[in-house]
Amino acid sequence: MTEDEELVQAVLARAPRAFERLVARHQKLVWHMVYRMVQHPEDARELSQEVFLRVYERLDQYRSESSLSTWIGRVAFSIAARHLERKKLPMHEARAEDEEAEPAWQQVSDGFDLEAACADHETMQLLQQAIDKLPALQRTLVTLYHLEEMGIGEIAEVAGLPEGTVKNYLFRARAKLRAALESKLGVAA
């Protein structure tokens, strides 16, 4: 039995502080996901709490078919997605940008002063701003992949998308960020 399964059993048996341990173990994942999706700190804190309350209510439905973090991620994704829907905020980028515009990776040139850029703390800030400007779904997927180090299969399960679609979104997001990096640094495209 894995550590997560033991923890789940302890929570279901209402062992003292078991749920607190479960929350502490997965709160970083939930926070990163929810914050990246809604981009509003207060809302993200409220929603993170809602995620764990839902997890507590429905933990008896967890069947160990996927990892606990994937299962919790799915709960977090659906709660944050519903929040965006209620607030009428888009999850995806506009279709025109998606299909008609020139792909981001074709808009960039090949060289700039990398050493200077690496040394520059501003570069990271510029990229963070560019990440914030990505569509909510892409932001979430790159966060799960790069920050939480989830596999493509797990991400597909969390977001309810085919693996190919997840890979495509990741590719486009990275390409867009590279384009943003170059345009912000004033390199001719």
Place this chain on the structure above:
Amino acid sequence: MNTRDRENEERLQAEAEAAERQQLPPGADPVVNEYRLVVRALRQPPNIAGLPMDFAARVARRAIYAEERGSFEDWFVTGLMLAMAVGALYYLQPVAANIFASFNMKVPSVPWPLLIATALSVGAAWAVDQGLAHRKH
């Protein structure tokens, strides 16, 4: 979109990701190096104060409180329904007796003290059972 270009770009992204994971020094390909910066930025957590330090304890308290309140409400509603059912039976018995009398049927008289005592016993046993189950948790 040119498939070959796309495949090439995917390869460059994969190279950048691998190089970044292995913490290799910057390579000769400027595009890979750019993608490495992108990957590095993506691996950074959001630059904002996250959840409060006591978040886990607070959420756990709230979850347990909600559950306890929920079980009290369930118990209260069940008791209320039971009381209403007994009350309805008590008040409807004469009416039912008249209706059955009009059909020339005889309604058996209800032994109220025995019925109430039985209901109270069942209720008390259930409450004790609930209390024991709660203490186990």
